[in-house]
Amino acid sequence: MFYFTKTPTFLKSLYKSCIWSFSPDVPTVYLTFDDGPHPKATPFVLEQLKKYNVKATFFCIGKNVVEHPEIYQQILLDGHAVGNHTHNHLNGWKTGTEAYLDNIKEAAKYIRSNLFRPPYGRISPFQIKQLKDDHKIIMWDILSADFDTSITGEDCLQNVVFKLQPGSIVVFHDSEKAWDRMSYALPRVLEHCARKGLRVEAIV
Ligand SMILES: [Zn+2]
Numbered sequence: 001m002f003y004f005t006k007t008p009t010f011l012k013s014l015y016k017s018c019i020w021s022f023s024p025d026v027p028t029v030y031l032t033f034d035d036g037p038h039p040k041a042t043p044f045v046l047e048q049l050k051k052y053n054v055k056a057t058f059f060c061i062g063k064n065v066v067e068h069p070e071i072y073q074q075i076l077l078d079g080h081a082v083g084n085h086t087h088n089h090l091n092g093w094k095t096g097t098e099a100y101l102d103n104i105k106e107a108a109k110y111i112r113s114n115l116f117r118p119p120y121g122r123i124s125p126f127q128i129k130q131l132k133d134d135h136k137i138i139m140w141d142i143l144s145a146d147f148d149t150s151i152t153g154e155d156c157l158q159n160v161v162f163k164l165q166p167g168s169i170v171v172f173h174d175s176e177k178a179w180d181r182m183s184y185a186l187p188r189v190l191e192h193c194a195r196k197g198l199r200v201e202a203i204v
Helices: 009-014 041-051 062-067 069-077 097-108 125-131 153-163 179-196
Strands: 028-034 057-060 081-084 169-173
Touching (some): 028 179, 041 179, 057 069, 062 069, 062 097, 069 081, 097 125, 169 179
Parallel strands (some): 028 057, 028 169, 057 081
């Protein structure tokens, strides 16, 4: 499996309408959690965030919100931000634009947000064009790679802390697949941020 744990500059410049990171002049980082709500992973994440009194952003799959409405409500009650991650986790490169936009609209019935993150980070320039006026398309500059079952929780932690800087947007997953690595890395990333004086905030 090939992926960049740190998004390279050429990729960012190809997709200028997307947000890849925020100002490096403010000591704030943005943790994001994709693919929930999940009955085990999401409550764990919420508990960890509460412990450090910080806020994050959850890019939810519409279908999972329908399955776990009470967990979705808890994310909102705890004061975190939510974003649309399509209704069925569609790959933009393999989906026609009309079907892709319809799927986002379906998810929007359950997820009220102008934030959008394309599943797999895969979205065509045409799809971006259709979405960018009504949405902030949030990508990332740091991938924890918690979805990669061939790495350890410690690897995942290092992927994050090694490259973390003010303004970073970090991707984790509140999902079954990422659980082993995310549940190891997240508490340690939060501890790292607290020690370094990095605020952890939701994307608005
Ligand atoms: Zn996803």
